[in-house]
Amino acid sequence: MPVNKLALVLICKLSVFPKEEFSMFEQFQQRISDLPNGQPEDYAMDRQYLDNIEGIAEKWKLEDVVIVRSGAVVWKWHKQGSDRATPIFSCTKSILSALTGIAISEGLFTLDDPVEDHLEEWAERARQTEPRKSDITVRHLLTMTAGLDWPEFDKPYFKMKKGKDWLHYIAKQPLTHEPSHTFAYNSGCSHLLSAIITKRTGKSALEYGRSRLFDQLGIQTVEWNEQEGVSEGGTGMQMTASDMAKFGLLYLQGGKWGSEQLIHPEWIEQSTSAHNKGLLHYQPPLYGNYAFHWWVSDAETNGWCDYYFALGYGGQYLFIVPEHNLVAVIRKQVEGRNNALLSRRLLHEYVAPALL
Incomplete structure (x- = not known):
């Protein structure tokens, strides 16, 4: 085992995540522009349920739906007639989680490194307001348990955006x-993760992502x-629905794309397992337990099966459902936070019943 992968195993201390076999998909090139297409009936799905989505698309103000099963796109719909790169809002966080895992596997930092070890200027300002901020680690950023005062669904984020020095703004927030x-829930934690990646690689997270992830997926x-x-x-971040589906399929396959292991399977398992209750009891049920910048929903809570998902403001969802070899991208027009529930209802009321 390469040294960098062995280091991640020692850090995570997890059992090996079982690899899903997608022999059909592995016959395709590693770097492809589009996923293979298939018919729902060839992948044990009822076309009628999926076709019914078009009937409620306008009422629910859907923008894009892409359904992937066993590595093939079995159903897709785009309001504009074609797939376009549009804002994915906080789905960005789940992609950042993947890049964090890749950086850790390369030995650039560890989960339990203090943030101050990598962001010296931030650390100096943070300690001026509260010495205990020295205890904040990369793990705390990923699980959004840094302890910083960041109330009301990320409200300080909008104040941060208006300023010129975002790291300074995060550093001066009280430790509660x-x-x-x-x-x-704290997008400041996410920005610190991105800053650490830049500090350790000398590249922006976008540049690092292109060299380690996006180019390999044909994004x-x-x-x-x-x-x-x-x-x-x-x-x-802006991305097409189809490219979001490819990213989801990469996770469904345990981090493997063709013959390349882009993300260590240990990271896939750990980063998509619940680490705290997150916003599990929020109503309406938009969210779930929280992992490493992923949301997690269990069968007992949702009444169907275990799955995890990325969620962006207004109803931009990427669902990964391992039990059914399923990836679903559902995006809708932004109408506010609670109307985002319609995207999740689509998964449960139209996609899930289509599974045979």
Whole structure:
């Protein structure tokens, strides 16, 4: 085993994640522009349920739906007639999680490294307000348990965006809880992760992602906002629905794409396993337990099966359902936070019943 992968195994201390076999998909080239297409009936799905999506698309203000099963696109629909790169909002966080895992596998930093070890200027400012901020680690950033005062669904994020020095803004936020004790949704944590990647690689997260992930997946149209050379950690990415589906399929396959292992399977397992309750009890049920910048839903809670997902503001969802070899991208017009529930209802009321 290469040294960098062995290091990740020792860090994570996890059992090996079982690899899904997709022999049909592995016959295709590693770097492809489009996923193979298939018919629903050839992949044990009822076309009628899927075709019914078009009937409610306008009412629910859907923009894109892409359904992938066993490595093939079995159904897709685009309001504009074609797939376009549009903002994916906080789905950006899950892609940042993948890049963090890749950087860790390369030995650039570890989960339990203090943030101050990599961001000296941030650390100096943070310690001026609260010495205990020295205890904040990479793991705390990923699980959003840094303990910083960041209330009301990321409200400070909008204040941060108006400023010129985002790292300074994050550093001066009060510490209201001991790190690791309390979940608080915080795009500031995500931006610190992006800054660490830039510090350790000398590249923005976008540039690093192109060299380690996007090019390998054939993702060419991705864009990502930057602030002083640092990709915006919590949001700011634009991507097509089909490219989101490819990213989801990579996770479904345990980090493997063709013959390349792009993300270590240990990271796939750990980063998509619940580490705290997140916003599990929020109503309406948009969210779930929280992992490493992924949301997790269990069968007992959702009444169907275990799955995990990326979620962007207004109803931009990427669902990965390992039990059914399924990836679903559902994007809709932004109408506010709670109307995002329609995208999740689509998964449960139209996609799930189509599975045979």
